[in-house]
Amino acid sequence: MSNVQQPDDAFEMDSKETRNRLRILGVFWAILGGAAIAAAIVATLTTMLIFGVLLLLAGVAQLAYVFSQPSEDRSWQIATGVLYSLVGFLLIIDPVSGAIGLTLLLAVLFLIRGVMQLALSVTFQRRGQSKIWYLVSGVLSLLLAVLIIAGWPETGTWVIGLFVGIELLLGGVTLLMTPGAVAEKMQFNKY
Numbered sequence: 001m002s003n004v005q006q007p008d009d010a011f012e013m014d015s016k017e018t019r020n021r022l023r024i025l026g027v028f029w030a031i032l033g034g035a036a037i038a039a040a041i042v043a044t045l046t047t048m049l050i051f052g053v054l055l056l057l058a059g060v061a062q063l064a065y066v067f068s069q070p071s072e073d074r075s076w077q078i079a080t081g082v083l084y085s086l087v088g089f090l091l092i093i094d095p096v097s098g099a100i101g102l103t104l105l106l107a108v109l110f111l112i113r114g115v116m117q118l119a120l121s122v123t124f125q126r127r128g129q130s131k132i133w134y135l136v137s138g139v140l141s142l143l144l145a146v147l148i149i150a151g152w153p154e155t156g157t158w159v160i161g162l163f164v165g166i167e168l169l170l171g172g173v174t175l176l177m178t179p180g181a182v183a184e185k186m187q188f189n190k191y
Helices: 002-038 040-068 075-093 097-126 132-151 159-190
Strands: none
Touching: 002 075, 002 132, 002 159, 040 075, 040 097, 040 159, 097 132, 097 159
16 A cells, blocks of 8 residues: 555655746746846847857857768758858847848748738638638738838847747746646546
């Protein structure tokens, strides 16, 4: 009998520790998200700098690998390493221009996604299926695209930081809400 009880006790203790860790992580993410939203320009520039460093390191690693391996045809691998290194270097020395360019690409992505979602909405409506979420998603994507493009290039200095902040904030809130749901499920499954 004692062997059966020990796993339950260990599982219950583990769930309490897990809930506490998730709460701490959730608070941390929510604070980071709020800070990123409040300082969206700084968050955008920081994101671009980190992205630039990662690209530069990836390019250097690619080139080091290519030149360490004997091969006759490595021109594409060299080109990839040089391109990664160059883009990473450019993002590091001018993160604002990188953010402005990336923001324009995001606006185009939202525009294309919005049109596609609206088309899916019409397709589902013709089939007699529910279309509301595709319609809502399409309209919101188009609205985001229009808002970004209307203020571009100025929006390029803060949109990425705002998006990163919103993602962190929502992730933190999700983690804060998760422990209660996990605990309820664990208690339900316990019986």
